[in-house]
Amino acid sequence: MHRxxxxxxxxxxxxxxxxxxxxxxxxxxxxxxxxxxLSLTExxxxxxxxxxxxxxxxxxxxxxxVNARRxxxxxxxxxxIDDPAVKRVRLQDGTYAFGYISPPCQKACISPLHTxxxxxxxxxxxxxxxxxxxxxxxxxxxxxxxxxxxxxYCKDVHFYVDGQRYRGDPRGxxxxxxxxxxxxxxxxxxxxxxxxxxx
Numbered sequence: 001m002h003r004x005x006x007x008x009x010x011x012x013x014x015x016x017x018x019x020x021x022x023x024x025x026x027x028x029x030x031x032x033x034x035x036x037x038l039s040l041t042e043x044x045x046x047x048x049x050x051x052x053x054x055x056x057x058x059x060x061x062x063x064x065x066v067n068a069r070r071x072x073x074x075x076x077x078x079x080x081i082d083d084p085a086v087k088r089v090r091l092q093d094g095t096y097a098f099g100y101i102s103p104p105c106q107k108a109c110i111s112p113l114h115t116x117x118x119x120x121x122x123x124x125x126x127x128x129x130x131x132x133x134x135x136x137x138x139x140x141x142x143x144x145x146x147x148x149x150x151x152x153y154c155k156d157v158h159f160y161v162d163g164q165r166y167r168g169d170p171r172g173x174x175x176x177x178x179x180x181x182x183x184x185x186x187x188x189x190x191x192x193x194x195x196x197x198x199x
Contacts, residue, residue, distance in 0.1 A: 024144040028152045029066055033074035033081075034142040041078055041111035044139040046132070048108035051085075051101040052125040058177035060122045062137075063193045066153065067186040078114030078140045085109065091117060113137055113175070120197075122175050134181060135171025145171055153185045160184065163194025 025031055034040060038048045064071040076098040079086060085105040089097045097117035101110060112126035113136055124132050138145035147169055148154055159166040160182040161173060173181060178196035 024138070024142050026144050026149075026152050029064070029071040031071075031074075031141060031143045031151060033076050034140075036142075037076075037078060037080050037111070037140070038108060040140045040142055041113075044111070044113070044136040046111050046113055046136060046140075048111055049127075050104035050106075050108055050110075052099060052110060053112065053127045054125055056124065056126045056129040058124045058131070058175065059196070060124075060175040060177070060179040060181060061193075061196050062120045062122055062134075063180070063182045064150070065182070065184050065189050068189045070189075072118050073115060073120050073141075075115050075117040075119075077137070078111030079116075080105075080109040083109040111140060113140065124175055131174040131176050133171060134173040134175060135169075137175070138171070150183055150185060156186050158184045158188075160192050160194075163192055 041048045062073055064073065075096060079098050081088065081098045083105045085101050085103065086098055086109055087100040089100070091097055095118050099110065099114070099116045112124060113132045114123055114125075115121065116123060122132075122137055135145060143151050148157060150157055159170045159173075160180075162180050163182075166173065170183070173179075180193050180196050182193050184192065
C-alpha cells in the first residue's frame with residue numbers, strides 16, 4: 001500500500017512541476033505562443049519580473065522561412081498575457097502587442113527576453129547588462145532548436161547572422177542590438193535578410 005501511495009506522489013509531483021518536462025516542440029510551423037510562460041522563462045535560465053526594466057535594452061530580429069514562406073513569430077512570448085497589468089494593443093494587421101506594464105504586476109509576469117508583437121523583434125529588457133542567446137528564446141517559445149533541426153525540420157536547415165552564413169551552434173547566437181538572424185529551411189527566399197528592419 002505504501003508503495004502505491006509513493007508512486008502516486010511521484011506522478012503527481014511530475015505533473016505539478018509543469019509542462020516544461022514535455023520538452024520542446026518537434027512539430028512543423030506554425031508554433032503558437034505557449035501558455036506556461038513563466039515556467040519556460042525559468043527553464044531558459046532567466047528570472048521573470050513584475051515589469052519591464054530598461055537598464056539594458058536591446059533589440060535583435062529573427063526571420064524564419066520554410067520553403068521561402070515567412071513563419072510568424074508570435075507576440076507575447078515570455079509574457080503572461082493573462083495578467084491584468086499586462087496591456088494589449090490591437091495593431092493595424094489585426095494582431096496584438098502585449099506588455100507596456102505600468103503599474104507593475106502583483107507577481108512576476110514578464111521575462112527579460114520576450115516579444116511584444118509578431119514582428120520578429122526579440123526584446124531584451126533587463127536590469128543587468130548581459131546579452132541573452134537565441135537558444136533561450138527558443139526554450140521560451142518551446143520549439144526545438146539545434147545545429148541540424150528546428151521544430152520538425154531536420155533537412156536543409158541553414159542559419160544566417162547579418163546576412164552571413166553561420167555554421168556554429170545556433171543556440172549560442174547572442175541577441176545583441178540590431179542583430180539580424182535568419183533561419184532558412186528548404187527553398188530559400190529570394191533575398192536573405194541581412195539588416196535589422198527599420199520603419
